[in-house]
Amino acid sequence: MxxxxxxxxxxxxxxxxxxxxxxxxxxxxxxxxxxxxxxxxxxxxxxxxxxxxxxxxxxxxxxxxxxxxxxxxLRSSHLRFDVDLSDDAGPLREVVDFYVVYFQSLFEKIRSFGAPAIQTEMEHRLTTDHQELRRAVFDQMIVGAQGGIDYLRELVAEVHRDLWSVCAQGLGEVPAKGVFQAALRDAMSVYPDLAYRCGLTRPLES
Missing domain, CATH: 1.10.10.10 (Winged helix-like DNA-binding domain superfamily/Winged helix DNA-binding domain)
Structure with a gap:
């Protein structure tokens, strides 16, 4: 933790x-x-x-x-805290990796639907309309700028809402929900402890 x-x-x-x-x-x-x-x-x-x-x-x-x-x-009747006192910044690089896995899985599943127009629009939103997220990933994770995990979660939540809007309008809400939930399961299967510990699923559940 x-x-x-x-x-x-x-x-x-x-x-x-x-x-x-x-x-x-x-x-x-x-x-x-x-x-x-x-x-x-x-x-x-x-x-x-x-x-x-x-x-x-x-x-x-x-x-x-x-x-x-x-x-x-409760997963257990015992609560234990394992606190990393050596890391002042927190697991920021691992957090980025979690969201990278999530978005990669999301786009792979969209491609499997054979909906190129939706895929193109989502890619445009992610790469063009959300430059702040890309800048935050570089500044915070590479350079070490201030902001931290909370700020990154806020940016991811904004991107998530935007991509959800495109996907839900194109595929319908029920198929879109299945795609987004499957992508989240993929990311959590790779980083389960990190996801719970840092609240990484919160911006992806709305």
Whole structure:
């Protein structure tokens, strides 16, 4: 775990209901935030916001329950933190690699649909309309400029929304969702721990 993620985790776990919410997940089963809130007699918003944030940090697992809600579970009843104190910048190069795998897989799957117009438009959006992302990859990962993982996630989220719009309009939302989810699975299969630890799937789930 990088130092930034560790600081965020400590801040979250110091909250009033944090440990009781986590203990409610220790049976290893999937739970809705509303169910947790009802069991603990707390506001649903309190449980929902906390679970969303700890899931972003990779401390709990999250999966879609339906189109509007998620459910959560603990992979283990023990939380352990392995903090890398030698790396001040965090695993930025590995984060870039994760997103490279994701976008490569995404474009490969679009090509397999045999939709050259959609592919061309998506490539144009990525290479022409989002120069800031390319500059950030160079500045932050190669030169070592400030900004870090959070800034990169924001840029990726913007690109993701743009590419999703093109793909959904061209293929339809259901086929497009299948393509994007398959690309995400490919990236997570290569970097599963990194994806959870650094919240890399967050900009790709919207």
């Amino acid at each position: 990088d130092q930034q993620t560790f600081q965020q985790a400590i801040g979250l776990l110091s909250g009033e209901h944090s440990l009781t919410i986590l203990r409610s997940l220790r049976d290893g089963n999937w739970h809705l935030s509303s169910e947790v809130a009802r069991t603990l007699d707390i506001h649903t918003t309190t449980a929902s916001k906390f679970l969303q944030r700890v899931a972003d940090l990779g401390l709990v697992e999250r999966q879609a329950h339906d189109s509007r809600t998620f459910e959560y579970r």
